[in-house]
Amino acid sequence: MTRHAELLRTERLVKRFGGLVATDHASLSVATGEIHALIGPNGAGKSTLVHQLSGALRPSSGQIHFDGREVTALPMHERVRLGLARSYQITSVFKRLTVLDNLALAVQAHDGSSMRFWRPARAERARYEAAAQVAERVGLGPQAQRIAGALSHGQQRQLEVGLALALRPKLLLLDEPMAGMGPDESERMVTLLQGLRGETTMLLVEHDMDAVFRLADRISALVFGKVIASGTPDEIRKSPEVRQAYLGDELEEVGA
Numbered sequence: 606m607t608r609h610a611e612l613l614r615t616e617r618l619v620k621r622f623g624g625l626v627a628t629d630h631a632s633l634s635v636a637t638g639e640i641h642a643l644i645g646p647n648g649a650g651k652s653t654l655v656h657q658l659s660g661a662l663r664p665s666s667g668q669i670h671f672d673g674r675e676v677t678a679l680p681m682h683e684r685v686r687l688g689l690a691r692s693y694q695i696t697s698v699f700k701r702l703t704v705l706d707n708l709a710l711a712v713q714a715h716d717g718s719s720m721r722f723w724r725p726a727r728a729e730r731a732r733y734e735a736a737a738q739v740a741e742r743v744g745l746g747p748q749a750q751r752i753a754g755a756l757s758h759g760q761q762r763q764l765e766v767g768l769a770l771a772l773r774p775k776l777l778l779l780d781e782p783m784a785g786m787g788p789d790e791s792e793r794m795v796t797l798l799q800g801l802r803g804e805t806t807m808l809l810v811e812h813d814m815d816a817v818f819r820l821a822d823r824i825s826a827l828v829f830g831k832v833i834a835s836g837t838p839d840e841i842r843k844s845p846e847v848r849q850a851y852l853g854d855e856l857e858e859v860g861a
């Protein structure tokens with residue numbers, strides 16, 4: 606996968622909720638192959654930005670370009686078809702089905718048309734092979750035959766990432782994948798995401814600064830809906846604007 610080619614770009618994106626400007630002329634660029642982290646204090650507008658990228662929210666003004674196309678007004682399912690997927694977006698976990706059945710359904714949602722010329726039994730086998738591969742990718746190989754509802758919280762989040770991966774996205778949007786996890790579960794998720802590096806481009810919103818600084822190739826910082834800085838982890842650590850926004854505390858913890 607070639608780095609540096611631009612995969613996603615927002616241009617002066619604005620989202621207003623009544624009088625509140627949740628996204629304030631945000632211009633963001635994500636390169637093919639990178640893990641791009643989006644950080645910012647609570648209420649900075651991170652989720653609102655992700656929702657506009659996925660198509661869940663329509664921007665008030667500005668543009669979104671993805672993979673050489675303008676997608677600002679495209680509905681969510683068409684963005685997914687182009688390869689822009691958010692964990693949780695199309696398929697959510699069916700708690701009474703096995704891990705493998707969940708993943709096979711997500712594979713089917715993606716390949717629905719491409720396998721239409723295959724015999725049903727062969728298409729089914731191919732789907733389950735693809736599902737088993739995704740289970741391995743997200744560290745759920747040993748849990749493949751377990752009922753999804755019986756998995757731990759952390760494993761269910763791993764499965765959610767798997768469901769998104771089954772859609773074979775060019776860009777995976779992850780909004781706080783480690784929320785509610787203990788240290789061991791967080792560590793497993795970091796390892797999982799590390800393993801996808803170079804294979805899937807990611808825009809990662811995450812609170813855990815330790816995880817962000819370990820994973821990200823580049824980081825953009827959002828404050829009051831504005832992108833105040835974009836750069837390498839080192840540049841972001843040293844940015845006076847970012848330090849000001851965090852009042853030092855969270856960045857201290859990562860040895861900045």
Ligand code: ADP
Pocket residue numbers: 622625627645646647648649650651652653654
């Ligand atoms: P973050 O994810 O960075 O914590 P959000 O994007 O959730 O921030 O929220 C940004 C701001 O927009 C907050 O002030 C929040 O209260 C507001 N907001 C988010 N969604 C809505 C909505 N649907 N209606 C009104 N205000 C909203």
Ligand code: MG
Pocket residue numbers: 651652653
């Ligand atoms: Mg949020």
